[in-house]
Amino acid sequence: MAARSSASPPAGVTGWFANQVANLGQFAMDWVTGVGDVAVFAIQTIGWIFARRQRRDVLLPNFYQIGVMSLPVVALTGLFIGMVLAVQSYAQFKALGLQTRLGSVINLSLVRELGPVLAATMLAGRVGSAMAAELGTMRVTEQIDALESMGANPIYYLVVPRFLGCLILIPSLTVMADFMGVLGGYFYSHVLLGIDYHHYWANSREYVDVFDFLLGIFKTLFFGAAIALVSCHHGFHCEPGAEGVGRAATNAFVHSFVLILILDLFLGIWLNNVHDFFRPEGPRKLL
Amino acid sequence: MPAAAPAKPRRPDEPAGPLLRVDSLHVRFGSQEVLRDISIDLEPGRTLVILGESGCGKTVLLKSMIGLIRPTRGDVQFEGRSLAGLNDRSLAHLRTRYGFVFQGAALFDSLTILDNIAFPLREHTRIPDAEVRTIVESLLDEVGLPRSVLPKKPVQLSGGMRKRAGLARALALDPQLVLYDEPTTGLDPIMSDVINELIIRVRGRPYVTSVVVTHDMHTARKVADRVIMLYPVFRLRPDEPQVVFDGTVEELDRSRDPRIRQFVEGRAGARLMELREEQARDHEIQAESTATADADADTLEGEADA
Numbered sequence: 001m002a003a004r005s006s007a008s009p010p011a012g013v014t015g016w017f018a019n020q021v022a023n024l025g026q027f028a029m030d031w032v033t034g035v036g037d038v039a040v041f042a043i044q045t046i047g048w049i050f051a052r053r054q055r056r057d058v059l060l061p062n063f064y065q066i067g068v069m070s071l072p073v074v075a076l077t078g079l080f081i082g083m084v085l086a087v088q089s090y091a092q093f094k095a096l097g098l099q100t101r102l103g104s105v106i107n108l109s110l111v112r113e114l115g116p117v118l119a120a121t122m123l124a125g126r127v128g129s130a131m132a133a134e135l136g137t138m139r140v141t142e143q144i145d146a147l148e149s150m151g152a153n154p155i156y157y158l159v160v161p162r163f164l165g166c167l168i169l170i171p172s173l174t175v176m177a178d179f180m181g182v183l184g185g186y187f188y189s190h191v192l193l194g195i196d197y198h199h200y201w202a203n204s205r206e207y208v209d210v211f212d213f214l215l216g217i218f219k220t221l222f223f224g225a226a227i228a229l230v231s232c233h234h235g236f237h238c239e240p241g242a243e244g245v246g247r248a249a250t251n252a253f254v255h256s257f258v259l260i261l262i263l264d265l266f267l268g269i270w271l272n273n274v275h276d277f278f279r280p281e282g283p284r285k286l287l
Numbered sequence: 288m289p290a291a292a293p294a295k296p297r298r299p300d301e302p303a304g305p306l307l308r309v310d311s312l313h314v315r316f317g318s319q320e321v322l323r324d325i326s327i328d329l330e331p332g333r334t335l336v337i338l339g340e341s342g343c344g345k346t347v348l349l350k351s352m353i354g355l356i357r358p359t360r361g362d363v364q365f366e367g368r369s370l371a372g373l374n375d376r377s378l379a380h381l382r383t384r385y386g387f388v389f390q391g392a393a394l395f396d397s398l399t400i401l402d403n404i405a406f407p408l409r410e411h412t413r414i415p416d417a418e419v420r421t422i423v424e425s426l427l428d429e430v431g432l433p434r435s436v437l438p439k440k441p442v443q444l445s446g447g448m449r450k451r452a453g454l455a456r457a458l459a460l461d462p463q464l465v466l467y468d469e470p471t472t473g474l475d476p477i478m479s480d481v482i483n484e485l486i487i488r489v490r491g492r493p494y495v496t497s498v499v500v501t502h503d504m505h506t507a508r509k510v511a512d513r514v515i516m517l518y519p520v521f522r523l524r525p526d527e528p529q530v531v532f533d534g535t536v537e538e539l540d541r542s543r544d545p546r547i548r549q550f551v552e553g554r555a556g557a558r559l560m561e562l563r564e565e566q567a568r569d570h571e572i573q574a575e576s577t578a579t580a581d582a583d584a585d586t587l588e589g590e591a592d593a
Contacts, residue, residue, distance in 0.1 A: 061397075138395075138396075142390070145355050146394075148382070
């Protein structure tokens with residue numbers, strides 16, 4: 001015991017504090033290494049997009065999985081979020097006697113923020129986790145090694161089609177989320193709350209313009225790229241066993257989601273500056 | 288190099304010297320040393336069997352031979368060209384001259400058997416689809432699989448059929464060097480023997496050299512021209528070589544080295560004692576860590592009270 005104690009860190013509060021500092025240092029090192037790894041992975045992926053022509057028979061099944069299969073869940077989410085926005089905003093607007101302005105708030109929130117972020121979140125949950133689990137299983141069962149052993153590049157075959165699928169199809173999914181959200185908001189406001197449809201749409205048209213819509217779509221390109229890269233990276237670096245695959249799938253969603261929120265904040269700030277540049281008069285006031 | 292089988296003629300375009308040279312290979316994963324100073328010259332047309340207990344680094348050595356694992360030190364040369372000196376494109380091109388049969392077959396789950404076997408042909412040649420199908424069918428015949436498996440997915444096949452489909456895929460580009468990773472593991476004795484016969488059949492192809500990693504003595508006796516036995520690094524003294532045997536199967540059977548005898552005869556021997564000692568040590572560590580945690584908690588409480 002004496003020999004063991006001499007090799008151990010100091011006991012008590014000092015020892016506890018030393019351990020925390022060491023853990024923090026390890027966490028920081030792991031984080032920096034992880035970010036570097038994903039950056040190299042991203043550069044290799046982008047390189048392979050241009051290095052070789054993409055194969056239709058590889059692209060189409062991925063596009064189908066990412067785009068077509070995600071459509072129902074994205075549409076459903078958009079529909080309900082539109083209705084929830086109407087439910088939550090109605091009381092406040094009614095108190096001010098501005099019920100007819102409800103459409104402008106619902107639709108502006110949807111096309112600028114909620115549509116893109118929710119479409120991306122659903123994509124991260126449905127497709128990101130599945131990609132990490134699938135590639136993780138391929139890693140564990142040596143299928144990725146098999147690709148390499150046959151002189152094929154795993155990034156070209158496995159990552160590029162998923163990356164392009166997310167990048168190209170997330171705008172379409174966002175359009176669907178926006179559309180269904182607008183529809184849901186209108187349905188609840190007009191049919192259930194009895195707001196006059198003419199004023200509802202007139203106000204919406206006045207306060208929501210094409211720039212707002214395009215801004216939301218533009219952001220999703222970054223979200224789609226982030227989801228594909230983070231998820232595929234987790235799959236490629238999956239630890240052995242069922243637990244490793246499960247952890248890769250969970251981490252793929254959690255890290256994609258956090259990255260979506262961080263990107264949303266910084267893109268929001270930057271795009272507001274862009275908006276101010278093109279429209280120095282500033283945003284129109286809702287109330 | 289023991290002369291168990293007559294040397295095959297070299298390919299007309301093949302340079303003199305060994306087909307594959309492993310030169311002072313060291314592989315380390317973090318603090319764990321897996322391969323220590325391995326040197327092997329592989330003559331063309333021969334079948335080398337690498338024997339050794341689980342965890343001794345056989346598969347790591349096999350994957351290093353094709354460049355799937357980069358050595359910490361040392362070099363692997365194919366026809367005199369160092370794998371470490373090749374860029375990605377050249378290495379990918381060189382790998383078309385290899386065939387790799389993975390332990391679990393490693394067929395692509397999302398593709399049919401036809402697409403799996405045709406994969407290397409479609410990746411590296413411009414052969415029309417109809418001709419690709421003909422080649423795939425002839426490969427299926429060679430490994431003894433019915434054509435009815437072609438539209439099936441790998442999960443619909445038994446373990447032995449998957450292994451044979453994996454072998455067919457490895458042979459698709461008519462490789463010079465075929466690497467087998469535990470080809471009979473997980474198979475029943477009959478299917479194991481079928482796989483052994485297939486390895487012998489592949490050896491009969493002109494100019495084919497094979498490396499078989501296994502811990503199955505039956506396979507070794509049946510297919511080997513030359514046997515190498517690896518010993519786990521953590522059981523070696525610092526000055527001991529990791530290759531504890533290099534010779535023919537007959538020489539292996541005659542060896543008096545207790546490490547070799549234990550493996551060949553399949554005896555647990557002193558390992559049982561080690562197992563018990565390890566268990567006792569685990570219990571001791573567990574008890575010690577519980578006691579330390581209690582003591583730390585007491586100290587913290589004491590300091591808080593003070």
